[in-house]
Amino acid sequence: MIKLIASDLDGTLIGHDFHFRKRTLEALSAARDAGVQLVVVTGRPFRWLDGVLGQLPGYDSYAICSNGAVTYHVGKGRVVATRTLAMHTVLEAHQILEREFPTATFTAETVDTVFLQGDVKVEEGGPLENSELVWGNLAEILSPDAQVVKYLVRVEGYDPEDLLPRVAKLVGERVSVTHAVPGDPLIEMAAPGLNKGAVLADFAAERGIEAHEVAAFGDMPNDLEMLQWAGHGYALESGSPSLRQAVARTCPAFDQDGVAQIIEKLLTRTS
Template sequence: MSIKLIAADMDGTLLDSQKRLPEGLFSLIHTLRERGVRFAPASGRQYYTLYEQFGEIADELVYICENGSVVCDGARMISFEAMPTDEVCRSIELVRALPGVEAIVSARHGGFYETADDPAFLANAAQYSVRRTQVPDLLEFCRHEPVCKVAVYCKGRAEEVLIPAFHAFAETSQLVVSGADWMDLTRPGMNKGMAIAALCKSLHITPDECMAFGDYMNDLELLQAVGESYAMANGHEALKAAAKHICPSNDEDGVCRTIRQVFGIDKA
């Protein structure tokens, strides 16, 4: 096996249930880099959140962010795929009409949201968008600023409430439930798998030289885009059915354990 790129989803995959990175991950990434293998966090999170989270090794990584709408190599942006302005504005208007629903949009310089009184939404937004700004009128902001993703929040009911509510958008946007609380809108066809294609082109490698890990249905295209796909034991059943392999859960350090086993790397 000649793997040159490893991509791993964050929540439910690389991070444990307490949202912690695995012990020894940075050392493992150093070892992989010495062997000519790049590591890519692949997440619905914004670039700035991921870059900050990886601290001292941030510049060594490649990043799949905003469910594939943003791709970076260290501090260099490779791609930013903006949604049509009219589509973004229509989605914000619908959010405003739905009780208990909030939104945060992703632009080049961070996340933006308007006044919200729901502390759970604000806490979730802070977790996924470390660089975020409150604006008085999100609709007006989106008329003038390119947006690559609209993340819509409905606590514990994303699949039940948001998918039916946004059904009409399915023909003009990519709709993905990215967790129990969130649904993301991006440009049609944008997903983590498309980002793998962009990274392969940038790194001059093939999809067969890529390995990926995921747990939820927003990781489906990611796993389909690589030669070696792993679904987490704690993952969605449909994703596990689509993956080539099943690995231990996120609380069992499944990603790092599998990488060490495949590459014959002893734990430091």
């Protein structure tokens, strides 16, 4: 029996317009009515979530954000846990990547501030919206006690599927390394061993829920560990080819209401 549904947001539950599809909303509501818990597990920062999750009637639970670095209680509007990078680790990785990719742009996110180096694009409605932005060289503008939840590098001209292993080879012993945005040569880094799956496993255990009682959905490499841990982990057919190859189960594409289709089937089995 499924007791918990854990899902990525972008490309999984919501589209480029940041809206849920009607069938997805209906399936999530049906799951909640059946007593199944829902937790959103996203690479997005918590500051960006309230407007999106407001589309889910009655959603006042938790969201695991920033690829696991921040746990946010949506109903209370409060950060309840953070898992941060040691400052010396950020600077060591930054020195290596800055030397390897001299034209790259860099970002370091804390709970309340985003530090940017280079010509970082700040898009309306994007993940940097509602953030305090500070520009400069990261080695100079980050304070020694900065609590960095995510460190990012973007290197234009690269295929992200090629850039990911290259960055991992350079700094993978210092930080966890992943990729979350389709077609964007943006690599995301966090504390060693930190990923969506590890944090979701702890979240479930605290509630007495085992892996075989969890259904999880995602579409990008940053969802890998979550989908492999969950007893029912599904990679969307519209997602990353490398993720689909690494995960045992797939579900139909986002435009085909893939997540909703699976939830409907799971609820039918348990009714």
